[in-house]
Each structure stands twice: as C-alpha cells, then as structure tokens.
Amino acid sequence: MRPTTEQLDRRYSEEKSQAVPWAAAETRLTAAQIAWIVTVRPDGRPHATPMVPVVHNGKVYFHTGSTEMKYANLKANPHVLVLAGDTAWDSGLDVAVAGTAAPVTDDALLHRLAELYRERWDGRWQLNVRDGGLAAQVPGASPVMFEVTPDRAYGHDKGDPFGQTNYRY
Template structure:
C-alpha cells in the first residue's frame, strides 16, 4: 500500500501543530488491543461494537461470528469505520479510518491471519485454521468470519500540547494481493 498524503487540518489544530506521520498512526493501530467497528444496519441505523484487532501491512483484521449483527450488516453494506483510541484528553493519539470490510476466504490467507493473531496475543485469542476456515476453542460452536479492512481515508487526532488533526488520504488503487484476495488477480 502506498503511503498516504498527510495534511494538517488547521481548523481543528493548534497553531504550533504539525501533521502526524502515517507511520505513527499505523503504529497506534498496530498496538491497539481493542478497536471499535462501526457498521450500518440495513434500516440505516448505526451499529458499533468492540473487536480484537490485528493491524498488519496497513490493513486491519478482525473476526466475528456468522450470526453476529456486524456480520449481517457487512453483508448488506461492507463500508466500516474503525476507531482506535482512549479516553485521555491531553495525551495520546486517536486514529479513525474508513474502509471496506472484505471477507478473508482463501485457506492460506486464513492460516496467515491465524498466525498474526497468535503472534500478537498472549494466548487469549488463538485461532486455528482447519478445512479452509478458522475456529477457536473458546467458542467451538461459532462459525468465524474473518474480515480485512484497508483504509481509504483516515484521521489522526494528536492530543495534548499541541493538539492537531491530520487527515490521511489513500490512493484508489490497491497494492498487490491483500490477504483477503490472494490468489485472485
């Protein structure tokens, strides 16, 4: 994925603020233990829920059950908003990005996503790849669906002194073979 353009939104920033580099926003996304996913219900109402994420190669991965509300919402409308941050007012970096959630279906890509979760977490979020799908011992009856979200537009909100809002814009073209679409050219 190409590095996005970065621009400071002076309407919402201190006069001494500088744009926050995408590398800092990506690092914040990568260390997030929880992300909030906002989807849209078929009747237009928003739905928000926390997920355990993995951010790798500028893409967010999360999983849900096939019977979950967010899965039904994503089937009707794959557009999502991903939010990472905290409740601190005067320090830290909050990041949000818009993107399209794409189901990961390739068996090899699913294995790599399971490996990413295993490497990222301390044993609480172990996913096993079996027969072209993922499962977890924590919920063996749940049919897991893995999603990949690539940012199309993002914002970073640096908090404290100086406060600044950076907008990140990504090119429309996609880099070669994200995990969700590997094997499809």
C-alpha cells in the same frame, strides 16, 4: 497499504501542530488491545462494538461470528469505521480508519493472521484455519475473518498542541 497523502488539517489544528506520520498512526492501531468497529445496520442506523484488531500490511483485520449483528450489517453494507484511542483529553493519539470490509478466504493469509492473533495474546487467542475460513471453536458458530481496506483515515493528536492529520489512499 500506505496513504498517498498525509496532511495536517488546519481547521482542527493549533498553529504549532505538525502532521502525524502514518507510521505513528499505524503503530497506535497495532498496539490497540481493543478497537471499536462501526458498521451500518440495514435500516441505516449505526452499530458500534469493540473488537480485537490485527494490523498487517496496512490493513486492519478482525473476526466475528456469522450470527452476530456486525456480520449481518457487513453483508448489507461493507463500509466500516475502525476507531482506536482512549478517553484522555490532553495526551495520546486517536486514529479513525474508514474503509471497506471484505471476508478473507485466502488460506495463506488466514494462517498468517491466526499466527498474529496468537502472538498478540501470548498464545491465548487460538484461531484454527480450515478450507479457506476459520474453524468453529464453539459448536454452531461460524467465525469469519474480515479485512478492512482503508480509503481514508484520521489521526487526532491530543495535547499540546492539538492537531488533526488526514490520510488519503
């Protein structure tokens, strides 16, 4: 899924800034060893937690256990924010993706995502797919894969020059 527009937001950008192409933002997301996911608790308070993202066909994927807070939050409200970046002030690219998370149940897609997780961690991250879901590796745990479909994203280019690119879908 590619954004329909990429536009530099002049309100938050220096004069010589240029829009960052979505390909660069997607590369940043793909390279992130850890990203943060922000969900909304049923009472409206935010909840943020680190997760390991996989980017595939323009969407962001992550998995969580059915007993975890983010799972309960997503059942009540599927809107999420995925953040990838670092704490540097004057270099790098931070990316924020806002969208909707939904469970993945397609076996072929789950097998592909399990393969992408294995590749990303040199085979150390093993996910087993069974009957349209992820098989528990720990007794009592029920892992669930989620797909984030973006509706907007932001690229924050840090350094000389500073700039913000808005991506709309």
